[in-house]
Amino acid sequence: MSYWPSQPHTFRNSVEDYSMELMKLAQTLNVFIAKTLDVAPELLADKHVAQFLRMSYYPPCTSMPEKVLGFSPHSDGSFLTILLEINSVQGLQIRRSGAWIPVKPRHDALLVNVGDLLEILSNGKYKSIEHRVTINAHKERLSISAFHVPNYGGIISPILGTIEEKMLYKAVGVEEYARLYFANKLEGKKALDYAKLSGI
Ligand SMILES: O=C(O)CCC(=O)C(=O)O
Numbered sequence: 001m002s003y004w005p006s007q008p009h010t011f012r013n014s015v016e017d018y019s020m021e022l023m024k025l026a027q028t029l030n031v032f033i034a035k036t037l038d039v040a041p042e043l044l045a046d047k048h049v050a051q052f053l054r055m056s057y058y059p060p061c062t063s064m065p066e067k068v069l070g071f072s073p074h075s076d077g078s079f080l081t082i083l084l085e086i087n088s089v090q091g092l093q094i095r096r097s098g099a100w101i102p103v104k105p106r107h108d109a110l111l112v113n114v115g116d117l118l119e120i121l122s123n124g125k126y127k128s129i130e131h132r133v134t135i136n137a138h139k140e141r142l143s144i145s146a147f148h149v150p151n152y153g154g155i156i157s158p159i160l161g162t163i164e165e166k167m168l169y170k171a172v173g174v175e176e177y178a179r180l181y182f183a184n185k186l187e188g189k190k191a192l193d194y195a196k197l198s199g200i
């Protein structure tokens with residue numbers, strides 16, 4: 001691929017190494033997720049096989065930082081997102097019971113977000129998290145989001161724990177959901193309404 005910058009010369013290798021390590025991490029997380037859902041890990045094995053990296057730079061805003069957002073409220077359309085808050089500048093907030101809660105960055109940890117596709121697959125046992133990014137008045141913020149998604153040709157359908165369990169989401173094609181997600185503006189968890197069956 002001809003898009004890699006030549007400077008810094010370590011960039012490509014570092015990004016590729018990081019990406020590969022995260023693929024392994026996503027695989028390990030999936031095994032734990034399968035355990036919590038009481039299903040065989042093989043059932044989830046193809047749910048995180050593709051990865052997209054987004055590197056975000058949020059410049060400081062000295063005049064009116066409270067009037068700007070770095071990222072509008074949204075949930076991720078992925079299965080799992082693994083976030084690195086590179087310089088540990090606070091900005092990420094999650095929505096809990098209608099309130100925005102700041103997430104304190106930890107330099108020694110990655111942050112894992114549940115995406116919409118995991119909410120569908122788990123029939124709502126895992127909930128994708130609505131989040132946004134605010135801007136700091138004095139400090140720039142840098143992050144890398146790694147979105148883990150299934151193959152575009154695949155289908156995500158809810159795994160039900162028992163025969164009595166009510167199916168709350170319909171099965172969606174991964175490509176179909178991705179199209180819908182990107183066609184919508186970032187508006188909280190609105191894209192997920194598409195997959196919700198009536199009654200929730
Ligand atoms: O920069 C962040 O902390 C989060 C970015 C984000 O929500 C995203 O890339 O989807």
Ligand SMILES: [Fe+2]
Nearest residue numbers: 074075076131
């Ligand atoms: Fe996000």
